[in-house]
Amino acid sequence: MVWYPSDGLRGCIVKEYFLPLFRSLLDSLRDLLPILLVIAFFQLVILRQPIPNLGELLYGTALVVVGLTLFVQGLEMGLFPLGEGMAYAFARKGSLVWLLAFAFALGFGTTVAEPALIAVADEAAEVAALGGAIDDTPESREDYADGLRLTVALSVGIAIVIGVLRIIRGWPIQYLIIGGYLGVVVMTAFAPEEIIGIAYDSGGVTTSTITVPLVTALGVGLASSIRGRNPMTDGFGLIAFASLTPMIFVMGYGMLIG
Amino acid sequence: MNLNFLHALAGTLIDVLPIAVIIFGFQVFVIRRPIANLRRVLLGFVYVLLGLALFLDGLEIALFPLGKLMAEQLTDPGFLYGAMRPAADALLNWQDYLYVYLFAAAIGFSTTVAEPSLLAVAIKAREVSGGAIGIWGLRIAVAIGVGVGIALGAFRIVTGTPLHYYIIAGYVLVLLQTLFAPKNIIALAYDSGGVTTSTVTVPLVAALGLGLASTVPGRSPLLDGFGLIAFASLFPMMSVMGYAQISHWRARRQQDRIHEPPED
Numbered sequence: 427m428v429w430y431p432s433d434g435l436r437g438c439i440v441k442e443y444f445l446p447l448f449r450s451l452l453d454s455l456r457d458l459l460p461i462l463l464v465i466a467f468f469q470l471v472i473l474r475q476p477i478p479n480l481g482e483l484l485y486g487t488a489l490v491v492v493g494l495t496l497f498v499q500g501l502e503m504g505l506f507p508l509g510e511g512m513a514y515a516f517a518r519k520g521s522l523v524w525l526l527a528f529a530f531a532l533g534f535g536t537t538v539a540e541p542a543l544i545a546v547a548d549e550a551a552e553v554a555a556l557g558g559a560i561d562d563t564p565e566s567r568e569d570y571a572d573g574l575r576l577t578v579a580l581s582v583g584i585a586i587v588i589g590v591l592r593i594i595r596g597w598p599i600q601y602l603i604i605g606g607y608l609g610v611v612v613m614t615a616f617a618p619e620e621i622i623g624i625a626y627d628s629g630g631v632t633t634s635t636i637t638v639p640l641v642t643a644l645g646v647g648l649a650s651s652i653r654g655r656n657p658m659t660d661g662f663g664l665i666a667f668a669s670l671t672p673m674i675f676v677m678g679y680g681m682l683i684g
Numbered sequence: 685m686n687l688n689f690l691h692a693l694a695g696t697l698i699d700v701l702p703i704a705v706i707i708f709g710f711q712v713f714v715i716r717r718p719i720a721n722l723r724r725v726l727l728g729f730v731y732v733l734l735g736l737a738l739f740l741d742g743l744e745i746a747l748f749p750l751g752k753l754m755a756e757q758l759t760d761p762g763f764l765y766g767a768m769r770p771a772a773d774a775l776l777n778w779q780d781y782l783y784v785y786l787f788a789a790a791i792g793f794s795t796t797v798a799e800p801s802l803l804a805v806a807i808k809a810r811e812v813s814g815g816a817i818g819i820w821g822l823r824i825a826v827a828i829g830v831g832v833g834i835a836l837g838a839f840r841i842v843t844g845t846p847l848h849y850y851i852i853a854g855y856v857l858v859l860l861q862t863l864f865a866p867k868n869i870i871a872l873a874y875d876s877g878g879v880t881t882s883t884v885t886v887p888l889v890a891a892l893g894l895g896l897a898s899t900v901p902g903r904s905p906l907l908d909g910f911g912l913i914a915f916a917s918l919f920p921m922m923s924v925m926g927y928a929q930i931s932h933w934r935a936r937r938q939q940d941r942i943h944e945p946p947e948d
Contacts, residue, residue: 457797457798457803458798460793460794460797460798461747461751461791461794461795461797461798461884463794464787464790464791464793464794465747465750465751465754467790468754468758468783468787468790469750469754472758472783472787473754473757473758473763477750478750482745482746483746483747483750484746485742485745485746486741486742486743486744486745486746486747487742487746487747488742489738489739489741489742489745489746490738490739490742490743490746490747490798491742492735492738492742493734493735493736493737493738493739493740493741493742494735494739494798494800494803495735496731496732496734496735496738497731497732497735497736497739497800498735498800498803498807499728499731499735500727500728500729500730500731500732500733500734500735501728501732501804501807502728502807503724503725503727503728503731504724504725504726504727504728504729504731504732505728505729505732505804506808507720507721507724507725507728508707508719508725508728511719511720512707512710512711512715515711515715515717516715519714519715521714524710524714528706528710528714531706531710532703532706535702535703535705535706536699536702536703536706538702539698539699539701539702540699541695541698541699542882542886553907599870599871599874600862600870603874604859604862607855607858607859610851610855611848611852611855614848614852620907622847622848623847623907623908623909623910623911623914624910626847626848626851626910626911626913626914627910627911627912627913627914629878629913629914629917630877630878630880630881630886630913630914630916630917631881631882631886631913632878633801633878633879633882634699634801634882635699635736635800635801635804635882635883636696636699636700636703636732636736637703638801638804638805638878638879638882639801639804639805639808640703642804642805642808642875643808646808646812656868657812658812658813658868658871658872659867659868659870659871660871661812661871662805662809662871662872662874662875663871663874663875664875665805665874665875665878665879666871666874666875666877666878668878669877669878669917
């Protein structure tokens, strides 16, 4: 038995509060280390240039580390319990219609204002204008981009609804996903060529950092509150639908407008 | 605090606002029950907001400018042609972009390890699987998938082959793996495709794609710059199912070894 002189009230505070905090800061730093190594290696060894603004680099890295630590704390305290709590509450209430309405609202609402999607939609409008699919005026471009954004948001809303239905009914995910892939392949054959790259990318950009934990907790919570469902096999998969349907819908949009 | 931080904070606030409105709306009008531990949940929301804003601000200060600059420099004709051969032979072979593939793989891998939404899913997966799926195991598996995917995507931009051939071939592979992978990993593997590409990965990878498409002769940044994200969302599915297959296989072999000596 080793006796630490710092044990006592102060030692307790250190152990209970600062040590975990320090450890999670270290964890965040470790998460970031690969990027720093990659950048240092390519800058110094391949490009053979000094690292500019070393001070800024260190300051920014410190901000990223603190931010990541806070984010993980907030996940465990806020987003996870909230998503699971909503899932339990809906399961207790037993109203499928309201649950599906919530699923749709969550998918649609979080996607329509997503900054990454706005950027992709603007680029898509530029491609469409260059390709001659729409008039090359600011107004028609904006109409096109807005329409695309609504289309993607609608498709994510529908995706979460299908995903929630799947969890409730216990459908195996692979049939739905493979069906979706077939949809993507068929649409690819008919969609105008310039929309294909954007459509494929739009699947990946729709799910933001705040949506993902919330939707994951919702799915896992639902699967654990319904008898006969396994949270591991049935709880995940909502994000997969949300990244699949936008591809199909965006190609459909390109075919309708083009 | 500086202006950038406020900008990032405003951005995340706009991100959170619709979610907050939907959740509290449903909570008040449909569920009609108070949220358990409301104070703690709200504090958690504040942590998430502040954390993400700091995270984005820090990336904007430290990593994005340098990463984007490097993506531009590595795809710059001066670097590529100067290092390889006289400029007269302007059409480079795909092999001459070796450093670009290497950079693509390394940046894809390392940004994925730092991706907050993947971390969130990994924490949940460990919790649900009772520790069978480790946080690091899942993240490394996904990161390897993204690294391979982005490198292959860079190769596609250089060679100019159509995107959908790769994607459709990838789908066939995913389908085949689904037949053989352990059942309980499938949904998680499909999910890991969508979560990998967000705050950290997208800006750096987009810079790489645009730089590459504007350097390689015959490519247009507008038409060929896209598609890297699609690769980054496809390959993690394969690597996660592969990871599950390998750990499943190893666990089974270990079990066999335990049962091997005849007991009497």
